Amino acid sequence: MTAAHTGRYSKYIRPISVAIDLLVINVLCLFFFRELNLNTLYYIAYQTLGWFIISYFVKFYEVYRFTTPVEILSRLVKQGVIFTLIVIAFFPFSKNVIFSGNAIAIFMIWSFALITIFKFLLFYYLKKYRIVTGSNFRSAVIIGYTPEAIRLKELFEVRNDYGYRFMGYFSDKKTNQNITGKIDNLKGFVLEHNVDEIYCSLNEMSNEQVRDIVDFADENNKTIKFIPDSKEIFSKNLKMDYYEMFPVLSLKKTILHDPATKIFKRAFDIVFSLFVILGLLSWLVPILAIIIKLESKGPVFFKQGRPGIDEKEFFCYKFRSMKINKTTEREASKNDPRVTKIGKFMRKTSVDEMPQFLNVLLGDMSVVGPRPHLWSQNKAYGNKIKKYMMRHYVKPGITGLAQVRGFRGEIETDDDMINRIKFDVFYIENWSLLLDLKIIVQTVVNIFKGEDKAY
Template sequence: MKNKTGRYSVYIRPIQTILDLLIINLLVLVCMRSAMSNFGYHTIVSLFWLIISYYSGFYEVYRYTKGIEIFGKLIKQIFFTSLITFAYVGYKYKYVTTQEVGFYILSSLLLVGFLKYTILILLKKYRLIYGGNYRKVVIVGNGKSVDELKHFFTKNPGFGYNLEYIFDLKKNKKIELQNLKEFIIEHKIDEVYASLNTLSNNEINDLIHFTDNGLKTIKFLPDNKSTLYRNLAIQYYGIIPIIVLRKIPLEIDINNRIKRSFDIIFSLLVIFFILSWLTVILGLLIKFESRGPIFFKQNRPGFKQKDFLCYKFRSMMINKTTEKEATRNDPRVTKIGKFIRKTSLDELPQFFNVLIGDMSVVGPRPHLWSQNRAYGNKVKKYMIRHHVSPGVTGLAQVRGFRGEIETDEDMINRIKYDVFYIENWSIWMDIKIIIQTVINIFKGEEKAY
């Protein structure tokens, strides 16, 4: 079988979560009296299991996570679940014995633990036997830490890292670094591991810029000096410390699922309660004023620069310059178009994009492909915005950086807010941005044209 790169946790984690919930609920019937098997307890224990797992990171297990670390997560998860069980028993069913609860907790620990470690072992076997779920990696630099990491990758194939090449930079550093970039693109490398001992600050910054624009992950082997002054995350491959330059909250599976669930619920509410009747009204007005379709659709770059069709209510006359952004007093904009653009009603069909997964309610706004080409290499960190799904609204938009890009500074400020959002995401931030968006619509915005 040909090696397959990528992670399958997007399927494994939800399946494991469902199986764990089935275990802790079905064991109630086996270990305790039938009175405990009621809707109230099953709801409470399932809800608290999910809440506890979120804060304990119970399902945040990666290919490099140590077995003892997984065991610690398991003990923490079962401990807090047992507290909930004892509290419920004490409140509702005083005749359920301590021995019965203890047997239930022990059984849950053993079965959930068995399932978790079985999945971990099977994944490693899958990588070893079938060569699947691999990450293509390269190492940049030389020295003891590089030799240790090389040894780790080659001696632990079950972790799923395929070491493609080591650029030791011992001959001509400038040429090798250029060859590195070409190699990463040509061989579709997933992750780059760079030794801080071997690179200068300028070379580090250049590599960061390159990997950001290429949507690649870069991690660093630390030196003994404080070369980078950032809010860095440390991961351990065995006993080898690895510096992760950027920790994106939405790369954590549970966060991504929370955001996606919120997107589905919110988009359905907008579609059923607003678009269901507003589409008819605006559709008639649009058709009455000018010939053409009600909806305007355009290819835009989305998550990981994947192309998708972005939907809007048509606000312009039919023209051949759709890749040109709207300007103040744009002659292409119709009378009804001016109104719906001013009130941002033209963006509402994008909730269909949200529902099908092309977009999110909140995120960096999807730019034109022409803007991507113009600013991708011109504005630092521009491509980071493609690490998450584009949004109907975003932090940059509610801070006033929306609409026409008149100067490079406009785009730079927009990217600053986009990057801040990506690196500091929370569901509460999304809610605040949505509220501020609604306020701005009623207040009116200068660049909404």
């Protein structure tokens, strides 16, 4: 079966599940609480925030193709119990609201009955969908030809509802017709066949090979998992999953891959960007538009294709700070003759970047994240600098950790880009709301202080 038949719909499952759950609880609260004298807007905001916080801690949406029904049921119970307490807690703090235990009980029963039915229908539908159509599968290879590796391959074949397509064994220690190639052949095979997951039998790998494969998976956004034995893997967090009774060690995704974190960060981006657009850009755009037009011919805004999340292109918006030219893929340098007088001021104060809050609102960018590079920089450094491609795991940002640490502007040496990537990777692997707020505050401070490489 070719890649065209794989059907990449998994990324939509969680957002759809979240949207339906929120629709259920918010519509039902309007129906069952209509006579309780609630301030509907405040209550729905409170209820929605409470739902997100609870789901984050109980891992309510961390349901995978190998998750058991018992685990799903356990999370439903935890979510239901804590959410009930959150709902009840709202009433004592609202003087004019009528408390009704009966209304709350009926609301909770209906809500979780519908959510449970939907969750299990989706879970079983996806299993049947994979079996019947052969779609929505993930391709996998195994490094090693050990008894454990063979058992895992047999499990993939028996439990086709898991949705895994086995592509081959790679081993240096065994040679027979079942071996697809040596471990050295793995990287080319994975890239050529767009393999999703790499399973490593540690009995057949040296520590150096493990490190090399981990780096390769990081750079190419591939999932890597380990068939456990006595070896240790350092500097990475591991979690244990079970495919039936078969244990598999997985490298944990960063917190930015967590569904609850994505929703929270997206909500923050929307609120923050709306605040800037309505409070600042609403009056700044007309003023700058007049000045830009008076100084040079051309549009007020400049848009340019940049690589975004998963290296998908989006149009990045800026105030035009240069004269019209045909060298837009060349980054600005000191005393660049293309830069206009107003453009020099805008670039020095980063005002030219302000229209990117529109990109944030549209969902192409985040307020904080790795800055989007030029396509020419991606081509020049993508295969040259270790972990460069990790920056495409998340949405690009208007500002970022590398920028507030001084690595912004023109790339004069390879070390400039290497240091920028180090900070980008650190941000991705160590994200927190506090870190985002620190970066935003430092960005504002740097604007007023001025930066040497802001040109």
